[in-house]
Amino acid sequence: MAGTDRDEAGSTADPVIEVRDASVRYGQVRALTAATLSVGPGRICALVGMNGSGKSTLMKVMLGLVRTHPGRVLINGAPPSSARRRGLIAYVPQREDVDWSFPTTVREVVMTGRYAHLGPTRRARTRDHRIVDEALGRVDLTELAGRQIGRLSGGQRKRAFVARAIAQQAEVLLLDEPFAGVDDLSQRTVSRLLRSLADDGATIVIATHDLPALPSLADEAALLAGTVVMHDSVHQVIRPENLARAFGLGE
Ligand SMILES: Nc1ncnc2c1ncn2[C@@H]1O[C@H](COP(=O)(O)OP(=O)(O)OP(=O)(O)O)[C@@H](O)[C@H]1O
Ligand SMILES: [Mg+2]
Incomplete structure (x- = not known):
């Protein structure tokens, strides 16, 4: 059974995220070719690669926001659209497509x-307010909670969207x-937070x-260069000879 294969990163559990042979084109641009990546439960997987190597596209594949042809994408064994509908996937996009002048706090x-x-009814209950307060506290934005989102610095905005996730x-x-x-400092805070979410069972791709x-x-980590060139433990992937494969550096 595919789910019990030991993949390159050494995980034996059934994958939570499974992308197989995904190819994506934007018009004439070939963004991904036959990309395959599985991530097991409670794991944190980093996507690394040069600008344009396909990291954002691979995430959009996992979300079902771009079509793969051919290829297969499963989140917990189901198509990403159904996982998204049920709120099982949180996404912090690279660039937020929001109207920063809109008066939202x-x-x-x-x-x-x-x-x-x-x-x-979309009405928030006490529990929802408590969860939101906790998330704001965890990214250190409690004091800015009432501020209009457009009036935050770039880094504070990022943290607000991490809090939403x-x-x-x-x-x-x-x-x-x-x-x-x-x-x-904020990066270390958020990293620790992601680790504790993974320890509680969340599967995370960054x-x-x-x-x-x-x-x-x-x-x-998965090294990207128009496809997944390598997927292994962080220590393997960051070896200079491996990074050279994706970043085109001289060995
Ligand atoms: N909407 C789009 N229309 C056309 N081409 C696109 C579009 N989005 C991405 N591409 C192209 O697809 C390829 C992969 O882009 P992608 O955004 O996935 O790369 P990335 O690894 O996330 O890069 P970065 O590090 O700059 O964020 C690039 O060649 C890019 O120019
Ligand atoms: Mg990107």
């Missing part, structure tokens, strides 16, 4: 993470460069350019 943005859990209490978290523009932070951030 940080707290309201984080509350949108609770939407899949609210009933048809946390408040969602999803089984799968996909974070596309969550640390871009985030200071070192696209990042921060290679030095990888050993403290992730368990395993």
Whole structure:
């Protein structure tokens, strides 16, 4: 059975995220070719590679936001669209497509993470407010909770969207460069937070350019260069001869 195969990163559990032979084109641009990647429960997998190597596209494949042809994508054994509908996947995009002048507070943005859990009335209950407060505290934004989202710095905005993902209490978290523009202290806070979520069973994928932070951030890493070139433990992937394969550096 495919799920019991030991993959390159050494996991034997049934994968939570399974992408097999995914190819994606944007018009004439071939963004991914036959990309295969499985991530097991409670694991943190980093996606690394140069600009344009396909990291964001692979995340969109996992979310079912772009079509793969051919290929297969399963989240907990089901198509990503159904996992998304049930609120099982939280996503922090690389660039938030929001109207920054819209008068929404940080707290309201984080509350949108609770939407899949609210009933048809969309009315937040005490528990939802508590979860939102906790998420704000965990990214150190409690004091800015009432501020309009457009009036935050870039790094604070990133943290607000990480808080929204946390408040969602999803089984799968996909974070596309969550640390871009985030200071070192906040990055360490968020990294610790992600680790504790993984210890509680969440499966996490993070696209990042921060290679030095990888050993403290992730368990395993996938090297991308238009496909998944390599998927192994962080320590294997960051060996210079392996990075050279994806980053085109001289060995
Ligand atoms: N909407 C789009 N239309 C056309 N081409 C696209 C689109 N989005 C991405 N691409 C192309 O697909 C390829 C993969 O892009 P992708 O955004 O997945 O890379 P990435 O690894 O996330 O890069 P970065 O490190 O810059 O975020 C690139 O060649 C990119 O130019
Ligand atoms: Mg990207």
